[in-house]
Amino acid sequence: MTDLNRQTFGPRLSSSGTEFRVWAPAHREVRLEIRDSDPVAMDRSEDGWHTKTVEAPFGARYRFHLPDGLSVPDPASRFQDGDVHGWSVLVDPDEYSWKTTGWKGRPWREAVVYELHVGVYGGFNGVAEALPKLAELGVTAIELMPINDFPGERNWGYDGVLPYAPDAAYGTPAELKALVDRAHELGLMMLLDVVYNHFGPDGNYIPAEAPQFFREDLHTPWGGAIDFRLPDVRAYFTENVLFWMEEYGFDGVRMDAVHAISESDWIDETAAAVRSLEVETGRKLHIVLENEFNEQSHLAGDVDAQWNDDFHHVFHVLLTGEQEGYYEDFSEDTAGKLARTLQDGFVYQGETSPHSGKKRGTSSGHLAPTAFVSFLQNHDQIGNRAFGDRLTTLAPPQGVEAATAALLLCPHIPMIYMGEEVASETPFLFFTDHSGELADAVREGRRKEFSKFAAFAGAEVPDPNALKTFTDSIPKPHPERADARLALFRTLLTIRAAELAPYLDGCAAAGAEVVGDKAVVSRWTLGDGSALTMAINLANEPVSLSSLEGPVLFESVAGAADMARSGSLPGFSTIVLKEPAA
Incomplete structure (x- = not known):
């Protein structure tokens, strides 16, 4: 469990009672309200902290009463009764008895990530x-995907407003701990998507307590930027990362859209705190970033990896032919970009994006392949389409299977999106549970957003607030292809565990060549000196290539390896070979 007394935010437990704390520098007086008790004035320090120690049983409901009459939840609430506008709950950190107390985690090279809602x-x-x-x-x-408390019963999670509180729609704190415990029993790491670049539009009371938390001179797509220049603000989020790792046993976090965090040194500061916790506990802990700008500087320090959207975009363009929006950046020399993403991770490393007209990215070829989390689908790339289309509905099955083999057998860290392993065609739609004017604004904003795309012009985009939009997003196996696709995933992941994962430390790119409009051959040297070769052809027609040598690990089309040895790579195929070290 977390040592609550070294947490700046949230209740602290002691033999003399519970110390309730809130940073509300905008107010001279704050009163503590405990349900069924009289409000009591809290003590204020010069730096804006209001504290009060009282006797309170676990399960007590409490909130903070501001001078203007507004009663607000604890911004570091551990659980809520009555959703984001309700009472905060004093949670017993020892309520759950852990079974896997000896769990120490797994090295990053072994990661095969499965993203789910x-x-x-x-x-x-x-x-x-x-x-x-x-x-x-x-x-x-x-x-x-994010589990912190959000308004209503259903949400992607990126509208959260209470970063320390698991949403009650998903279960209790004890049930979340039981989930993590069960994962560890099975040898699975648990990663949590966390959102530190903004708060949701409904239920964020921090501006009422501490308007200093936000900047007036800098704005993001979600409103005023969070002011990471302030020590208390930085501590609020750094401690949140440590809280999830200590109190709930998570093995790592994925930080959402860090390009929208103005003071990027906070990322490195937090990563250093995680490394200190790693040393203290002997656990293997991981940090993954999402950074739209392809900024690699954090990967040279204590951050493990970064989502690689470029990998997705290249494969998507090759498989679907789409060129609207940001796919425009990958419509020219797409095979060359495929070779570059396999070798260097990022495609854009300082070049000008045709879509935005701005330079994007930094050099990444010096980084280990495991610094990149690559994927063919994820919540954004599916759900940010008007109708939540999965790749399985947009590309031929043989092409998806060849791309899947490339994803799972290249040295990048692969990420699978829920349902992908059973060839699901179920959409993953954007859904919320707002009401009133906010619901109307979200609905109309969503429809306006897609009106400029030719593919969606005139179409009725699903209402994010409708219950049906949520239920339509529950993945279902493909009625015909599920078993074969599942077998493919099992085969590929068995090969990865035996032939790649043990040798990814020290792995380095060893060159790639374009052999067709949609075909490349890419090579790496693994940590034990063995040579990994991957030939990919995402066109329907075969392409010529120089003869490939080495024992075959996998071929997505029966007989493809023999054809490749004869100088022809079949259409919609991936072949992987591994030559032992000399």
Whole structure:
């Protein structure tokens, strides 16, 4: 459990009672309200902290009463009764008895990440029930989309407003701990998607307590930027990362859209704090970033990896032919860009983006392949389409299978999106549970956003607030292809675990060549000196290439390796070979 007394935010427990704390520098007086008790004045320090120690049982409901009459939840609430506008709950950190107290985590090179949305699984207990099959498949890490408290019963999680509180729609704190415990029993790492670049539009009371928390001179797509120049603000989020790792046993976090955090040195400061916790506990802990700007500087320090959108975009363009929006950046020399993403991770390393007209990215070829989390689908790339289309509905099955083999057998860290392993064609739509004017604004904003795309012009984009939009997003296996696709994933992940993962430390790119409009041959030297070769052809027609040598690890089309040795790479195929070290 977390040592609550070294947490700046949230209640502190002691033999003399519970110290309730809130940073509200905008107010001279704040009163503590405990349900069924009289409000009591809190003590204020010069730096704006209001504290009060009282006797309070676990389960007590409390909130803070501001001078203007507004009563607000604890911004570091550990759980809520009555959603984001309700009472905060004093949680017993020792309520759950851990089974896997000896768990120390897994090295990053072994990561095969499976991203999922807790709500469509029915909550924490539903996810726990699904874990054995995922572990048997070869998944080694589960990444939960954000679970912090959001308004309503359903949400992607990026509208959260209480970063320390698991949403009650998914279950209790004890049930979340049981989920993490079960994952560890099965040898699975647990990663959590966290959002530190903004708060949601409904239920964020921090501006009423501490308007200093936000900047007036800098804005993001979600409003005023969070002011990471302030020590208390930095501590609020750094401690949140440590809280999830210590109190709930998460093995790592994925930080959402860090390009929208103005003071990027905070990322390195937090990563250093995680490394200190790693040394203190002997656990292997991980940090993954999402950074739209392809900024690699954090990867040279204590950050493990970064999502690689470029990998997705290249494969998507090759498989679907789409060129609108940011896919415009990958419409020319697409095979060359495929070679570059396989070798260097980022495609854009300082070049000008045709789509934005701005330079994007920094050099990345010197980084280890495991510094990149690559994927063919994820919540954004599916859900940010008007109708939540999965790749399975946009590309031929043989092409998807060839791309899947490339993803799972290249040295990058692969990420699978829920349902991908059963060839699901179920959409993943954008859904919320707002009401009133906010619901109208979200609905109309969503429809306006897609009106400029030719593919969606005149179409009725699903209402994000409709219950049906959520239920339509629950993944279902493909009625005909599910078993074969599942077998493919199992085969590929078995090969990865035996032939790649043990040798990824020290792995380096060894060159790539374009052999067709949609075909490349890429090579790497693994950490043990063995040579890995991958030939990919995402066109329907075969292409000529120089003869490939080495034992075959996998071919996505029967007989493809023999054809390649004869100088022809079949259409929609991936071949992987591994030559032992000399």
